[in-house]
Amino acid sequence: MSANSPEPADGGGPVDVVLVKGGRTKIRYPAELLADDGTRIAVRASWAGEGVRDFGFVRFEPGDVFTEYYWRDRWYSVKEVRDGRGALKGWYCDVTRPATRAGARLVVEDLDLDLWRSADGRDVLRLDEDEFAESGLSLTDPPAAAAALSALDELETLARKADGFEPLLN
Secondary structure: OOOOOOOOOOOOOEEEEEEEEOOEEEEEEEEEEEEEOOOEEEEEEEOOOOOOEEOOOOEEOOOOEEEEEEEOOOOEEEEEEEOOOOOEEEEEEEEEOOOEEEOOEEEEEEEEEEEEEEOOOOOEEEEOHHHHHHHOHHHHOHHHHHHHHHHHHHHHHHHOOOOOOHHHHO
């Protein structure tokens, strides 16, 4: 099937999530395919980093579970983050080019911008805007840079609503 065609979830199964940045694989990790309706792809994965990553506003650590939502027609992904006991930590969002999937491989190109929404919705943080500016995307690919900034604005608007990302994810 083409990368832009729905591939049935077949009740789940393994997929490799590949996050590309600057033309190179930044991270690759196994996940379980939950759904693929042709537009949105949902997967579940354990924290793939080594050890604990403390951002100051949240800690990602072994045992954390990420339910990740990717779109073929949107410039972002939304990741619901829960600890090993199932308590919601919040949502981590990556601004990316639209996702592609071919078989058991889901590829997403990271465009540096990120957003965090805490579980209680009080904290909404735009992240890595300095990295985005330094990437030079606005000079090398102005339409992609504009789409990325628009996606970050859209994510922030959703995050600041009382029901946050729930309407988008359900």
